[in-house]
Amino acid sequence: MTRFLKGHGTENDFILLPDLAKLDPRAPVPPLTAEEVRRLCDRHAGIGANGVLRVLPVGTATEAEGLDTAAARWFMDYRNADGSASEMCGNGARLFARYLRDAGLETADAFDLATRGGVRGVSMSPDGEVSVDMGPATSGVASVAEISGARFPGQQMSLTNPHLVCLTDVAVDTINLSCPPVVDDGLFPDGVNVEFANLRSADSDPPRVRMRVHERGVGETRSCGTGACAVAAHVLARIGRDTGRVLVEVTGGELTVSVTPAATVLSGPAVFVATGDIDPDWWTSIPE
Amino acid sequence: MTRFLKGHGTENDFILLPDLAKLDPRAPVPPLTAEEVRRLCDRHAGIGANGVLRVLPVGTATEAEGLDTAAARWFMDYRNADGSASEMCGNGARLFARYLRDAGLETADAFDLATRGGVRGVSMSPDGEVSVDMGPATSGVASVAEISGARFPGQQMSLTNPHLVCLTDVAVDTINLSCPPVVDDGLFPDGVNVEFANLRSADSDPPRVRMRVHERGVGETRSCGTGACAVAAHVLARIGRDTGRVLVEVTGGELTVSVTPAATVLSGPAVFVATGDIDPDWWTSIPE
Numbered sequence: 001m002t003r004f005l006k007g008h009g010t011e012n013d014f015i016l017l018p019d020l021a022k023l024d025p026r027a028p029v030p031p032l033t034a035e036e037v038r039r040l041c042d043r044h045a046g047i048g049a050n051g052v053l054r055v056l057p058v059g060t061a062t063e064a065e066g067l068d069t070a071a072a073r074w075f076m077d078y079r080n081a082d083g084s085a086s087e088m089c090g091n092g093a094r095l096f097a098r099y100l101r102d103a104g105l106e107t108a109d110a111f112d113l114a115t116r117g118g119v120r121g122v123s124m125s126p127d128g129e130v131s132v133d134m135g136p137a138t139s140g141v142a143s144v145a146e147i148s149g150a151r152f153p154g155q156q157m158s159l160t161n162p163h164l165v166c167l168t169d170v171a172v173d174t175i176n177l178s179c180p181p182v183v184d185d186g187l188f189p190d191g192v193n194v195e196f197a198n199l200r201s202a203d204s205d206p207p208r209v210r211m212r213v214h215e216r217g218v219g220e221t222r223s224c225g226t227g228a229c230a231v232a233a234h235v236l237a238r239i240g241r242d243t244g245r246v247l248v249e250v251t252g253g254e255l256t257v258s259v260t261p262a263a264t265v266l267s268g269p270a271v272f273v274a275t276g277d278i279d280p281d282w283w284t285s286i287p288e
Numbered sequence: 289m290t291r292f293l294k295g296h297g298t299e300n301d302f303i304l305l306p307d308l309a310k311l312d313p314r315a316p317v318p319p320l321t322a323e324e325v326r327r328l329c330d331r332h333a334g335i336g337a338n339g340v341l342r343v344l345p346v347g348t349a350t351e352a353e354g355l356d357t358a359a360a361r362w363f364m365d366y367r368n369a370d371g372s373a374s375e376m377c378g379n380g381a382r383l384f385a386r387y388l389r390d391a392g393l394e395t396a397d398a399f400d401l402a403t404r405g406g407v408r409g410v411s412m413s414p415d416g417e418v419s420v421d422m423g424p425a426t427s428g429v430a431s432v433a434e435i436s437g438a439r440f441p442g443q444q445m446s447l448t449n450p451h452l453v454c455l456t457d458v459a460v461d462t463i464n465l466s467c468p469p470v471v472d473d474g475l476f477p478d479g480v481n482v483e484f485a486n487l488r489s490a491d492s493d494p495p496r497v498r499m500r501v502h503e504r505g506v507g508e509t510r511s512c513g514t515g516a517c518a519v520a521a522h523v524l525a526r527i528g529r530d531t532g533r534v535l536v537e538v539t540g541g542e543l544t545v546s547v548t549p550a551a552t553v554l555s556g557p558a559v560f561v562a563t564g565d566i567d568p569d570w571w572t573s574i575p576e
Contacts (some may be wrong), residue, residue, distance in 0.1 A: 004562065011332040044299040044510055044540065047562055048336040222332055252332065274292065274335055276564015 002280060004040075005099065006047065007272035009091030009130075010223035011252025015040050015049040016099055021074070025059025034083025039286050040278075041081035047278075050221070051089060052079045053096050055105075058114050065116065072114035074100055082217075087160065088117030090225020090266045094130040097122035098270040117160055129256075131267040134159055134226060137233035137259065145181040145194050152181075152196065155234050159264065162192045163230035167238060172196040172212045177220040191216030195227045199235060206245035206256065209235055213250070222252030229264040232257035290568060292328075293387065294335065295560035297379030297418075298511035299540025303328050303337040304387055309362070313347025322371025327574050328566075329369035335566075338509070339377060340367045341384050343393075346402050353404065360402035362388055370505075375448065376405030378513020378554045382418040385410035386558040405448060417544075419555040422447055422514060425521035425547065433469040433482050440469075440484065443522050447552065450480045451518035455526060460484040460500045465508040479504030483515045487523060494533035494544065497523055501538070510540030517552040520545035 005016040020030070032054060039046045054077035056062075058069045061077065069075070076096045078086050093113060100106040101124055110123040113132075121133040140156030145166050154166035164183060181194045193215050200208040211231050213224040232246035236259055248255045255268040293304040308318070320342060327334045342365035344350075346357045349365065357363070364384045366374045381401060388394040389412055398411040401420075409421045428444030433454050442454035452471060469482045481503045488496040499519050501512040520534035524547055536543045543556040 004564075006335060008333060013332045013336075043331050043336055044301045044338075045296060045561075047294060048301075048331055050332075271570060272567050273333075273570050274564050274566050276292075276562050278562050279560050282559060282561050 002278045002283065003275070004047065004278055005272050005275045006049065007095050007098075007270065008252070009094045009225070009270045010250050010255055010268050012089075012091035012221065012223045012225070013049050014051050014053050014092050014095055015047055016053045016055065016095065018055050018099065018103065021055040021057065021103070021105055023057055025057040027060060029056060029061045029064070032077070032079070033288065034079075035288070036286050037079045037083040038081070049081065051081055051086070051092060053077070053092050054079070055096070055099065062114050067114055067116065068119060069114040070112060070119045072112040072119050074105065075114040078115065085116065088115050088120070088134075090132055090134050090229070091223055091268075091270075093120055093122060093132045094225075094266070094268065094270045095272075097124070097132065098130050098272070102272070125267070128269065129267050130270045131265050132225075134229050134264045134266050136262055137229055137264045139234070139237065141187070143184050143187055145183050145196075147175060147177075147179075147181050154194070156187060157230035157234055159226040159229050161226055162188055162190065163227060164188070164192050164194045165230050165234040166194065166196050167199060167234065168196060169198070172198050172210055175212065177212060177214050180219075181214055193224060193227050195224070195231050197231045197235070199238075200249070202239050206247045207235060207239065208247045208249065210249045223250040223255070225255070225266050228255045229257050229259075229266055233259050233264060290566045290571065291563070292335065292566055293560050293563045294337065295383050295386075295558065296540070297382045297513070297558045298538050298543055298556050300377075300379035300509065300511045300513070301337050302339055302341050302380050302383055303335055304341045304343065304383065306343050306387065306391065309343040309345065309391070309393055311345055313345040315348060317344060317349045317352070320365070320367070321576065322367075323576070324574050325367045325371040326369070337369065339369055339374070339380060341365070341380050342367070343384070343387065350402050355402055355404065356407060357402040358400060358407045360400040360407050362393065363402040366403065373404065376403050376408070376422075378420055378422050378517070379511055379556075379558075381408055381410060381420045382513075382554070382556065382558045383560075385412070385420065386418050386560070390560070413555070416557065417555050418558040419553050420513075422517050422552045422554050424550055425517055425552045427522070427525065429475070431472050431475055433471050433484075435463060435465075435467075435469050442482070444475060445518035445522055447514040447517050449514055450476055450478065451515060452476070452480050452482045453518050453522040454482065454484050455487060455522065456484060457486070460486050460498055463500065465500060465502050468507075469502055481512060481515050483512070483519050485519045485523070487526075488537070490527050494535045495523060495527065496535045496537065498537045511538040511543070513543070513554050516543045517545050517554055521547050521552060
């Protein structure tokens, strides 16, 4: 396995490994070790990325993990840069879907992906945007994020992963996110992604929000798909709507989120930057 | 121009652009804009690197910049990640030399490179290490670097670029380098790279030093070729020698530095990680 593509969705960037798309769905799946993922994602010693997307046919790989796959034909084997397997990644799923279409592995405008977070519907629009259904956003209790003594009231939200959305009048571009915000550890025992958001225009169609995000275990990132969904759902509730679209300006670009009671659809660009081959001598030098 | 290689020397990482090696030396040289370099080096929106190494034949390109090239056949057109042209880069020159040999553009074990910092001799050893002569290291005056109120006495050194070498008994791995050390702005009006070093063994052959570095305008990096040379020259002087070898443990690996009055030879690994093609749609989307 030596081919790779590098690309990003609103500057959440990924290494995509396509070779196993040719694998017989019933064949044993070659391992991808945590150390291999860490080396690939190392931004100085490797290629560098936020995570790895491995293309696998639904079959042996999904059965081994006991995943529900329904009509999906392809499994997004997503790994975080630290080597851990991860359930879902919205911007990653959008890039993964774009690859399947570009490579001719899917030909419809809408299809399903198998992920560790369940089957996800994706769709391609004529303008090149790629959308993924992130499932329903659920709202929790009010809480607070604190940065250098400044308190930002916020709202607990969940999109399978935990969020604290702080809609504020403080210009978010002036907030120092170099250190983790202090949050209620009792409410968020596994950590939380904290979004700081300014409502730029409530009356425009769609409403427009500027968002910055501090991701648990990572630090500030240029984009967070579930974070944009959490912000959009919270903003709609604040302006008295249950459903609708919100345009979210993240640091790495623009995402559009469509909210209904049953779904949160994340849409935006998915861009490939390069394609290439991993050096075989380097690859085989990675310890087991 | 769409081919690239990505590699590193002690985890100083570079994007190498090889296509112009085929250019007629007398032909006009295609531009590489600062914006193109910034996009290539962007670690999230591009491929990601500390800098770009473009392979150019000595000829039109070096004449246009009025460079002395002597017997060199290849010009290392080095750019920093911010898009600026740069004179020299020790780890970059070692990776550049490895490419010329791997590609068969040079066949001798030792040859000269043309750089904006003058002609540099490089050599390849049978164990795969690549060496580059960084020119003489010169010593200046005593000065001090301050971090969070702690004062580290140091020595001004120059390898065409300015250094402040702080040999200390404080374990350098405990020092917080997340912010720039405070230095004497009068002595270093253009900024300075600050090295913090522990002498691990003065009596071994070669002596062994652990070094961390804060590079001006960048922050802490995993390696700095001229920094390793500055540390080695200073350590040798401290232990009463003018010449000799020093092994420098940087965060990204190990470098060996050989010091004589006329030369400072930097040796270490140079590793290619991947080779590939820049996506032409992405490349042409970069503004002028």
